[in-house]
Amino acid sequence: MHPVIPYVVAAALFAFGVYGVLVRRNAVLLLMAVELMLNAVNLILVTAGTVLGQVFALFVIVLAAAEIGVGLAVILQLYRLRRTVTVDDVGKEDGEVPA
Amino acid sequence: MTVADVLLLAMGAVAVGAGALVVGTRHIVRAGLWLVVALGAVAGMYLVLTAELVAWVQVLLYVGAVVVLLLFAVMLTRAPIGASADLDRARWPGLLVGGGAGVGLVALLVDAYRWTSVKPPDPGNAKAVGEEIFRAWVLPFEVLSVLLLAALVGAIVISRPDVGSR
Numbered sequence: 355m356h357p358v359i360p361y362v363v364a365a366a367l368f369a370f371g372v373y374g375v376l377v378r379r380n381a382v383l384l385l386m387a388v389e390l391m392l393n394a395v396n397l398i399l400v401t402a403g404t405v406l407g408q409v410f411a412l413f414v415i416v417l418a419a420a421e422i423g424v425g426l427a428v429i430l431q432l433y434r435l436r437r438t439v440t441v442d443d444v445g446k447e448d449g450e451v452p453a
Numbered sequence: 454m455t456v457a458d459v460l461l462l463a464m465g466a467v468a469v470g471a472g473a474l475v476v477g478t479r480h481i482v483r484a485g486l487w488l489v490v491a492l493g494a495v496a497g498m499y500l501v502l503t504a505e506l507v508a509w510v511q512v513l514l515y516v517g518a519v520v521v522l523l524l525f526a527v528m529l530t531r532a533p534i535g536a537s538a539d540l541d542r543a544r545w546p547g548l549l550v551g552g553g554a555g556v557g558l559v560a561l562l563v564d565a566y567r568w569t570s571v572k573p574p575d576p577g578n579a580k581a582v583g584e585e586i587f588r589a590w591v592l593p594f595e596v597l598s599v600l601l602l603a604a605l606v607g608a609i610v611i612s613r614p615d616v617g618s619r
Contacts, residue, residue, distance in 0.1 A: 355458060355570065355572070356458055356461075356569065356571075357569070357571055358566040358567065359461045359462055360465065361563075362460055362465075362563065363465035364466055365460065365559045367468060367472045369461060369477050369551045369554050369555025369556075370472040371551075372551040372555075372569070373476055373547040374476030374547075374552045377476065377543075377546075378476065378540060378541060380481060380532070382523060382527055382530065385483055385523065386475055386484055386485065386488050389488065389515070390475060390488075390521065393491070393492060396507070400499050402499075403571065405581045408504050408506065408507050408578070412507060412510060412582070412586070415510055416597055417597070418514075419514055419518060419519060419601075420513075420600055421604075422522055423608045424606060426467070426522055426523070426611040427608035427611040428611055430526065431611055431612055433529070433530045435481055435529075439532075447532075448503050
C-alpha cells in the first residue's frame with residue numbers, strides 16, 4: 355500500500371474545503387465545506403496507520419457532529435431573524451433585508 | 454500497484470470529484486447529496502486502510518446524521534430548489550488560497566512519502582481501538598460526552614423561537 359495516495363486525496367479535499375469556505379455565501383454550504391476539511395484531516399490521521407490516529411479520528415468525528423448541531427441552530431435562528439442565510443448580509447442593520 | 458492501491462485510487466478519485474462538486478455546484482440540495490458521495494468514498498478508503506470502526510462511525514454519523522441535518526437546514530431555510538446564481542462571491546481569493554493550500558500540501562506530502570510502500574496494518578482492530586480509548590483516553594472521552602451534552606443544550610436554547618424575537 356502506498357500511503358501517498360490517501361495523503362494526496364486528503365490534501366485535495368482540504369483544498370476544496372478551503373475554497374468552499376472562502377467562496378460560498380450560503381451558510382449551510384459553508385458548513386458543508388467545513389465538513390470536507392474535517393474529513394481530509396481524518397483521512398490523514400487514519401492513513402498514519404496507528405491505533406492512536408484512529409482514536410483521534412473518532413474524536414474529530416464526534417466534535418464535528420457537535421459543531422454541526424450548534425452551527426445549524428445558529429443558522430436557523432439567523433434565518434428566523436433576518437430571512438436570509440447569506441453570510442455577507444449578517445453584519446447589516448436590522449430590517450435591511452436584501453432583495 | 455496492489456489491489457489496495459487500485460481501490461484507494463478509485464475511491465480517492467470519487468471523493469475528490471464529489472468534493473469538487475460540493476463546492477462547485479449551483480444547486481444547494483445537490484451539494485448535500487454530493488457530500489454524501491464524498492463522505493461515503495472516504496469511508497471506503499478507511500475500510501481499505503483497515504480502520505473499519507472509523508469507517509462505520511463515519512457512515513453512521515456523517516452520512517447518516519450530519520448530512521440529514523444539513524438537508525433539514527437547507528429545507529428549513531427555504532433554499533431554492535433549482536440552480537441559484539448568487540451562491541458564490543468572487544472566486545479568485547478562494548482559488549488563490551485554496552489552490553495554494555492544496556498545492557503546498559500535495560508538494561509537502563509527495564516530497565515526504567514519494568512512492569514508498571508500507572505494509573497495511575492487520576484488519577480487525579476495533580478491539581485495539583476500544584482498548585486504547587478506554588485505557589489511555591478515557592478522560593478525554595468523558596470530557597467529550599460533556600461537550601456533546603453542552604452542544605445539545607446550546608442548540609436547543611439557540612433555536613428557541615422566543616429568544617431574540619421582538
